[in-house]
Amino acid sequence: MRPLFKFHGGVHPPTHKVESTRTPIARAALPSKLVIPLHQHVGNRAVPTVQVGERVLKGQIIGRPEGRLSSAVHASTSGTVSAIDMQVVAHFSGLPDLCVTLIPDGKDEWFPHSGVDYKQTAHSELRQRLRDAGIVGLGGAVFPSDMKSYSHKHKIKTLVLNGAECEPYITCDDLLMRERARDILRGAEVLRELLYAEEVLIGIEDNKPEAIAAMRQAVLDDGHGHMEVIAVPTLYPGGGAKQLIRVLTGIEVAAGVRSTEMGVQCFNVATAYCAWRAITFGEPLLARIVTVTGNVERAQNFEVLLGTPVEELVAQAGAKPDTYKHIMGGPMMGVDLPSASVGVTKATNCIIEAAQSAFPPPEPAMPCIRCARCADVCPAELQPQDLYWFAKSKDFGKTQEFSLFDCIECGACAYVCPSHIPLVQYYRFAKSEIWQREKEQQAAELARERHDFRQQRIEREKQEKAERLAQKERAALAAKPPAPAPLPVAAPAADLDNTLQMRVDADIARSNMQMRIDAAAARAKEQATAEQPKNTDALTPQQQAEIAEIEARRAKFHEIASHSGADDESPKHS
């Protein structure tokens, strides 16, 4: 038995996984339309490559990757592009994003495609294929997989395959592992090859015995020598990449550190599966497994074409009338969908139809009583009660001192809080405020630099002007003998003196200015070296993408922060 490690804290919310695991994965019916967002991944939004009215084939690229960090988007089936416009997408912000709307023709006619034997193919080409196939992390992070399949200059020992699926309700990875274990492992083999990793550790929470058995059987059947399926204790958020890496290897990957620097890379099982399909068969990422559960007649997993409207998907599981909200993802970290008409994306692992009975609206917040239950369960070992206090009082410096950016927003703290304080909202609020401030500060720095530069230029021009003037004077003096001048004799001399004086003044002014500029530059440099690394410096591309989105939510947080609970100052006479 491999010794397992523990991470601090964690919670045991009711899992509600049985409901959706009773039947095998079903293929979802072809929807009436597909609303395919062009930004389903971390990084730059894909650029549309099709026109309205154009007929596209299944698997044809409709959005090409833009820039280094981006991913391709494909037509999930054959049909006609009916619109390319801004539509509400499956995102917390509720903001619209560019989507391609496709009306399927029902023929499901494939675009010509072919795979390769990964053993015979250069790594760079394999990565290009992953990128062109739109393979991104399917555990929810949707980070482009080609960017993660480098070992860079770091030696990667361990590839962690994440089948933990710790969030309640979600069972898509469970079912995938039960039914398609062999392809998952083959995909893992490709990723291992790309990373030159020595071993593959497959972590699955021990509440999924069928999946563990299936994966173990597949390891044996296909003789994957350096793979091991490991049952990890069921403890939320044990499926967080950092937590799973910790449990399996004992390595703690701190915030702002890439796991590859510590010799570990982590992929979700579904990502490995799709990578295999993409490399070997040339099949782009067109569909994914989605758990439809909660307030439905038949909770189950569907293989769903990307872009399928959530309401059409839910209808196939038997929607019930008293659903009042649709949660994408799990109940701990999911997103309250702004509309049921949004299309399923690569990040959609689960749709929970929420009724008031199972998901009552949050109770009004009471003051923090410092019971520290949040600190007891925090997997990042933070002091959430302190972070809350500082975030609430907008003391953002203190929040950083208390490692706000190590918070993974797993929600364990808010889950156990007896005062029902929406703690995670406060942390998101503080993070977005800090990002905003740093951005403003950078802008101010730039402005200051420009100002200094302008000052320097003005000074230089003044100086040049003075010099030109002096030259002119000298030339005039040389041309005109002073003798016949009717003006006071002292004048030219005085003039000359003046000119000289001006030059001296300008020199002094210039050297003064230079000194001040140098001093300022030195100060700035000193500050830069003395300052802690900023949170906007060590951003993962994921965070960068988040920041932009978070900007949009800031207004909302202000609102939340201004009336978040009973303990806040109520506005007088309002």
Next chain:
Amino acid sequence: MWSSPFITTPTSVSQIMLRVLIALIPGIALYVWYFGAAILVSLALASITALVTEAVMLKLRNRPIKPFLSDNSALITAWLLALSIPALAPWWLVVVGTAFGIVVAKHLYGGLGNNLFNPAMIGYAVLIISFPGHMTHWISPQELASTGLSFAEQLNYIFNGVLPAASALDAYTMATPLDTLKTQLHLGLSVEAIRDMPIFGYLGGKGGEIVAIGFAIGGIYLLLTRVINWVIPSVYLGTLFAIAAIFHLADPTHYVAPLFHLFSGAAILGAFFIYTDPIGSPTTRKGQIIYAAGAALLTFLIRAFGGFPDGVAFAALLMNICVPLIDAYTTPAVFGKKGARK
């Protein structure tokens, strides 16, 4: 639209506080059994005062009254205070103490969650400093009292200050065992001789030791229901025992046995109900150890060398002040940022 997480545990502040109240009941029941029903009167007076002052302060502070009045925190203050002072005392004593605790120590500091000091202990401190005379008359255990007061007579004294004809309060009350110990030691008696006096039982004072066991049972209930964690009670009692043992072993004629320290006064009540008040105690594990050990040390020092018979309340207040500092210095390293860990 609200944001994740969309589920929470069913615990609430009012449920936690309710469990604390429930946990006090065994101790209160034994109190009634050994010392009579007068304590129920002070508990009722304190409760009414706490709820009324809480409501008034919430109103004045422009806060919603219902959620805060039903959080049960004011009742805990009331009950802890009532249990800390003599039951047979003028009605206004417990009223003044409770009102001061709720108004000044709790609401003037910002209400629930923001009070630096334990409001009940502030109430106690105010009473023992302002009305020391009333604070020394503890009802004698019924097995010792030659002439007990009936409940009606107790009520008559509490509300009208009238005792049965030709009797003095001293006939029905006595000093606490800790107080007696301290006084008699000053008079030159040895611990052994003092412990032979009838008011002492096996562990602490007669009756009082059993009440303490009742509070310990409640404390275990709180541990089992995870309302409190084991750190503060065990470190507090353990440290108190250890310090008392050292002194007792060094000089048994002047320093009483360690078990006596645990089972007399408010040590057990403090260990499970007062020091564990989350608002006034550190949030870090290490901090809780320091806090509890400090409180035990102060309790012992005040009992052995101070001017007051018991040190639990003042130790609580003194340690309350240290909490921000303790928390600041004991914040643990976060995930991935500590040294190699096994």
